[in-house]
Amino acid sequence: MEIMKKLTPVYGILSAREMLKDNTYPGRGIIIGQTPDGKKAAAAYFIMGRSENSRNRIFVEKAGEVFTEPFDASKVQDPSLIIYAAIRQYENHLIVTNGNQTDTVYDGLKAGLSFSEALESREFEPDAPNFTPRISGMLSFVSGSFSYQMSILKSADAEGTACNRFTFSYAPLAGLGHFLHTYVCDGNPIPTFQGEPERIAIRNDIDEMTNEIWGNLNEQNKISLYVRYTDLETGAVENRLINKNR
Numbered sequence: 001m002e003i004m005k006k007l008t009p010v011y012g013i014l015s016a017r018e019m020l021k022d023n024t025y026p027g028r029g030i031i032i033g034q035t036p037d038g039k040k041a042a043a044a045y046f047i048m049g050r051s052e053n054s055r056n057r058i059f060v061e062k063a064g065e066v067f068t069e070p071f072d073a074s075k076v077q078d079p080s081l082i083i084y085a086a087i088r089q090y091e092n093h094l095i096v097t098n099g100n101q102t103d104t105v106y107d108g109l110k111a112g113l114s115f116s117e118a119l120e121s122r123e124f125e126p127d128a129p130n131f132t133p134r135i136s137g138m139l140s141f142v143s144g145s146f147s148y149q150m151s152i153l154k155s156a157d158a159e160g161t162a163c164n165r166f167t168f169s170y171a172p173l174a175g176l177g178h179f180l181h182t183y184v185c186d187g188n189p190i191p192t193f194q195g196e197p198e199r200i201a202i203r204n205d206i207d208e209m210t211n212e213i214w215g216n217l218n219e220q221n222k223i224s225l226y227v228r229y230t231d232l233e234t235g236a237v238e239n240r241l242i243n244k245n246r
Contacts, residue, residue, distance in 0.1 A: 008199075013176060015201045016209070020216035025050065025186035027193075028098040030137045031213070032148045032170075033177020033202040039232060041139055041146045042177060042202050044213060045086055045096050046225040050186075053077040058243040059224040064089060066226050071245040081125055081132075087226065094230070097136040098182060099125065105136060115149050116167040123163035124155050129189040131155035135180045144232050147171055150180050150197050158189075168197055177202040210240040 008014060020026065031044040047068065049055040058071045066087035070076045076083075084100040090109045095102050101122045108118020115138045125132040133154035140147050149169045156162040170178060178197035183190045203209040210227045217225070228239040 011199070013199045013201050016179075016212045017216045019179065019198065019200060020213065020218075023185050024218045025183060025190065025221055027132070027182030027190070028135065029179060029181035030096055030098070030135055030150065031177050031179045031200055031202075032096075032137045032139060032150065033200065034146075034172035034174055035202055035204045035229070036175035037204050038174040040204075040229045041141070041148075041172065041232060042206075042209065042227070042229050043087075043094060043096055043137070043139060044209070044225065044227040045098075046213060046217060047086075047098075047223045048217065048221040049082075049223050050221060054082055055223055056245075057082055057223055058245050059086070059226050059241055061226070061239070061241055064237070066241075068224070071243075081127060087228070092141045094139040094141075094228075095136070096138070097134065099134050101134050101136055105138065116151065116165075119151055119153060119165065119167075123153050124160070126160075128160055129158070131160045131192065132182050132190075133192055135182060135193070137180070139230075141230070141232070141235070145172070146230075146232065148178075150178060152180060152193060154192050175202055176200075206238055206240055210242070214242050 028047045033042050056071050056075050057068050060067050060069050067085050085102045087096045088102050088106050090106050095105045105118045133152050136151040138149050151167045156164045177200045179200040180197040206229045214225050225242045
């Protein structure tokens with residue numbers, strides 16, 4: 001009974017502060033949801049890193065798309081898993097992922113595939129022993145409203161023998177978001193995220209949301225954060241971008 005009392009209620013919602021402040025390494029994270037006033041769709045993506053190679057990055061926005069780039073090109077050791085398009089737009093779909101599967105989803109949509117069908121060709125990252133999961137999200141805007149999906153591709157076992165694929169589809173609810181991150185916490189190997197995307201509170205004010213996320217990510221390991229709010233009536237976009245390396 002004591003354990004049950006400590007569990008978050010099934011429909012409980014935690015703040016970004018509550019989720020992040022005591023977790024030194026959730027890894028890379030995607031948050032998607034709707035503001036409490038019901039007027040805007042919110043999407044956020046952050047990256048963290050423990051190695052020099054991972055920490056040597058910044059977010060750069062180009063024509064509404066967001067890319068990871070080296071902060072110091074002379075120090076890049078292996079760009080294969082750290083340099084990619086994180087956010088892209090295809091027609092009425094906004095795609096956000098933690099790797100180059102952003103392009104996989106984009107190309108799949110262009111070819112007539114669904115979000116989940118496009119990701120069938122991908123699996124977790126080949127970074128044994130961690131086997132970092134590939135996490136992805138997509139917001140689809142239609143007639144003053146939107147829906148969203150999230151996906152995680154993760155190893156079926158500690159040896160990376162096979163890939164398990166999970167896709168979650170959501171109808172937006174005012175004030176509610178869902179948070180998917182690559183790791184439970186720090187470790188060696190790092191424990192992979194488990195269960196459904198977590199229920200997280202979305203703020204009406206983009207600066208409040210941005211500051212709450214950034215201010216509670218571990219100071220040593222956080223690297224970059226991008227937050228985008230889309231007005232559902234007008235389509236107007238407001239965004240915030242923070243790089244630890246400036």
